[in-house]
Amino acid sequence: MIFRRYKTSLVAIVALILLLAYYWYKQPLILSPFGLRTLANQGTTLALAALAQLIVVLTGGVDLSVGAIVGLTNCVAATYMGTGPASVIGVVILTLAVGTVAGMINGLFVAYGRIQPIIVTLATLYVYSGIALLIRPQPGGAVPDFYAHALTSAWGYLPYAFVVVLAVALLIWTPIMRTRLGTAIYAVGDNPGGAHMSAINVNRTLIAAYALGGFFAACAGLFLTAQTTSGDANVGTTYTLNSVAAVVFGGALLGGGRGVALGPIVAAYFISIIISVLFASGVSPFYQSIFQGGILIVVLVFGNAWTLRARNWLAVLRS
């Protein structure tokens, strides 16, 4: 039962294990405390951004402003954080609020503006990046050491970054998905008309989903702030499309209604770690992006190889 639920994540999990095995063969030190911490920190921002993308994808939309919200929240956090514990906590809450509001604005336009999500979020991508530039025209800002340590250090072999991802997934994501809202999000993504007929408030569900997306993107922004200890308005751009890639790679359907958190999180680590593996195996920088994309395609094709053996093509189309 559990296995069936998480079957869609299998490709990403197997791929990550193979990748890590090869990486370990090339660079045995990744199993040291420092190596593990590096691995964990490397993928965590994208893993959180992938959750932000996933919740929107589950409703059948796509959020192109994920990267912009990551950049915006990064700028807010790094600019106003200050040095004392009280101001840090205050600014963390403020940052999460900024992300949530940004997401909610996306949701309002999608739900009540009846505009296609891809266009809404493309427009807000520019708006949010613009605001980020206003807050922080040049890269800079600072965060206190204890904040950076709390998120990116490690306790022996246990990197705090893993704890962060686990906490967000188990304490925030899973409980939400178990509520009526979670069920409604899947229902709206799978069949909006059916959801409406089943007395689900589609618009309210959409707004909640986008707002939660903004919240998770803000989590990613906060982690990135700890990692870079500074703010940069342009820092988020790569997370938009990589988060979409992680979500699809992790087994969610872009059409909506299907997907669990495990796959995209694992896929996010896979996508983030590839570049280090390529570097460790001495691939020329000019070929790195070719390999990065190529590996992704090959893995996805292998993941779908079972369709070749399917008895009935309808089984494939319905999967």
Place this chain on the structure above:
Amino acid sequence: MHRRELMRLMAAGAGAAAFGGTFARTAFAAEEKCLLPAKSDTPMVSWKKKDGPYKIALSNSYIGNTWRTEMVQIAKAYTELPDVKPHIASFQVSSSGNDVNAQIAQINQMILSGVDAIVIDAATPTGLNSVIDQAVDNGILVVSFDSLVTTKKAVIVNEDNYEMGKKWADFIVEKMGDSGNVLMVRGVAGTFVDEERTRAAKEVFGKHKGIKTTEVYGDWDDGTAQKVTANALAAGTKFNGVWCQGGDTGVIRAFQQAGAAIPPIAGEAENGFRKLAAKLKFPMLSIGQSPALSALSIKAAIAILQGQKVPQSISVPLPTATTDTLKAGVNYFPDLSDSFFTPINIVQCGLKFDIQTILKQKV
């Protein structure tokens, strides 16, 4: 071809074997005049002396313009020079694109693989600071060049952009006299480099009441610079001098298309600019960011690891050429593209490269 290369290698090898000791010493003797502090109050840094050969890594961000490609090629060519090679156990290059997280990962990877020094062309001025601090805490020397980082733990190697802007402006005043119209083709708005260069130029031009300036933004790009220059010319002003931060080839083409006489131009160091100056013989001053900064950074890293004290921020002598000093195959290359960056040598630091060796390097 193969045989010739083999013979050259053998000759170089024999030479290195014979002179190895002296070579190594003379190669680093010139640094006294080369690794100069950026300001008078720049602190000196020293490092725990290590015995060579050293493992060195170059962490580059964006790759995809001529300058960056040349920069990587020169770095590779430098590490293979017969007098440098004995100091180097391994040299790795990696380019992460303008993705901060990827570059952080890359530097972490370098820390893991136990390098002695990391040379960085950064994707962001501040985003790498924490990973650089980590590298330094792990006993790794970090040298930052071109696109710099702000942490004081890294040794900085760069050209003085204020000085560059000032020299360009001085040249225009010298050639034009103290009155006339100057076209200022600026770079990308809001960048540190553009601000510094322009601030210097305005201080120079501001001293002469007769000089009027017109400012346009050319984005350091031939196409954009050509367009904005054409617009400025169409407004009817006759320019007696051009102060240009980049895209100079485009600026000259705009003057040619408008049928205007080409005034004295002070600008960057693109090959196309120098090619046209050699052909048309207008007064030119060309100073540019040298792609050999990568080689100089490696050189500084080796010097520091060998126990030498250097300034924390090193100002690199500006590689300069004027119409009179242009020499085909040395400081401009008639056979190469217009976008090629000519200052591949920093002679004051003993960095001289053969153009063919550089072009042969795989990136």
